[in-house]
Each structure stands twice: as C-alpha cells, then as structure tokens.
Amino acid sequence: MSPDGRLLVTGGADRQVVLRDAATLEKLLSFPLWTGNLRSLAFDFTARRLAIVGTGCDVELWDLAALNEGLTPLGLAWDRPAGVSAPVNEPIAPGVPIIRRP
Numbered sequence: 001m002s003p004d005g006r007l008l009v010t011g012g013a014d015r016q017v018v019l020r021d022a023a024t025l026e027k028l029l030s031f032p033l034w035t036g037n038l039r040s041l042a043f044d045f046t047a048r049r050l051a052i053v054g055t056g057c058d059v060e061l062w063d064l065a066a067l068n069e070g071l072t073p074l075g076l077a078w079d080r081p082a083g084v085s086a087p088v089n090e091p092i093a094p095g096v097p098i099i100r101r102p
Helices: 064-074
Strands: 007-011 017-021 027-030 038-043 049-054 059-063
Touching (some): 007 038
Antiparallel strands (some): 017 027
C-alpha cells in the first residue's frame, strides 16, 4: 500500500502486477507481465516510485509520475481525484487517481 493509503499494488503467481484504488480495489493500471516469480512490491515514501522485485533479484523501478505524463500521448489520462470532476455515471472516490480515456 502507498504511504498515503490511496493506492495498492498487487501481484501473485500469475506474474501480473496491478495498481489498484486501495478503497475500492478497482484496477487502475496493469504493468507488463513479470518474467519470473514475484518476490516483493513496494512504494517509496512519496508514492512516486514503485519497485517490483523478483525472486532472481531482478528489480524494476517505475516512476509513476513519469508514467502519468507518458499516458497523455497514448490518449489516456491519470486524472486528478475522481471526486473533483467525475461524470455522473462514475462512482465518486475523493482523492484517488484513476486512469481512463479522456
């Protein structure tokens, strides 16, 4: 779980790492399949970076802020809190960043 309690990262035997809304467990983003077995998932103290560690001591460090900026050219957006400007048909979850098509 991120230090601010808003994000949760999950991973398991299926080698899939998923960033989730900690309050609803809604999937926000799926990372590329890990090539081996997962050992650990951890946010840094700012929740800006995510470390994915495998049992073979392989490590990937993801800069979530840079990832957020990179989504825009792909036609995706990691919005400000959903409660601020969420459409009527979407649940309101204040303070939780979500990824969706603009």
